[in-house]
Amino acid sequence: MDEPWEARLFAFLDDLEQQAGATFAAERDQEVAERARAEYARVVLAARLMASVERDVTLTVDGVGPVSGRLRRVADGWCLVVASTGSWIVRLDAVALVRGGAATAVPPEAWPATARLGLGSALRRLTGERCQIHPRRGTPYEARLGRVGADFVEAVVGADPAPVLIAFSGLAAVQQRG
Structure with missing residues (x-):
């Protein structure tokens, strides 16, 4: 039996939310690394x-x-x-x-x-x-x-x-x- 359309919709939205979270985490990690490099550039x-x-x-x-x-x-x-x-x-x-x-x-x-x-x-x-x-x-x-x-x-x-x-x-x- 096929899943009800609501279950498919929620599964689709959950998948989109996970992808957005992963993209945000990757961008945040990149930004943190860039800030760390910029801060270290000021160390004498x-x-x-x-x-x-x-x-x-x-x-x-x-x-x-x-x-x-x-x-x-x-x-x-x-x-x-x-x-x-x-x-x-x-x-x-x-x-x-x-x-x-x-x-x-x-x-x-x-x-x-x-x-x-x-x-x-x-x-x-x-x-x-x-x-x-x-x-x-x-x-x-x-x-x-x-x-x-x-x-x-x-x-x-x-x-x-x-x-x-x-x-x-x-x-x-x-x-x-x-």
Whole structure:
């Protein structure tokens, strides 16, 4: 016996509803994936490094090469890596590659207040110390750090007591010997 026309109609409408639901779910999944890609496109290296604090990492740094050690701090434009050979203050814009970083990121609004400290603050802690200066281009050299300006640091290099000015933009890293 044939199904009544009402049953066929309801079966047809149920089938249409299931197809519409499947189409909506597929479109929603595609939209969620697109939003995730767009959100991730806004993640900066510093946010990934912030999630990597207290991890052992290797940074490949322009003008230096690999710097390996425990990532201790990430701040405005720089990070601190503590290695067996000493501490490294590395400019983030000189970092070309990171190995050992966390798979997640910490959004800037969740960073500690100390993360707002610029490179000058880190270099002021080294005033009077002998450090290895690693420029972006050229040969590393020993220097004793002096006063720190807004975008430069004074340093005494070699036996000449007259300080030279080192622009932050020319620095790749500063190594404090351990």
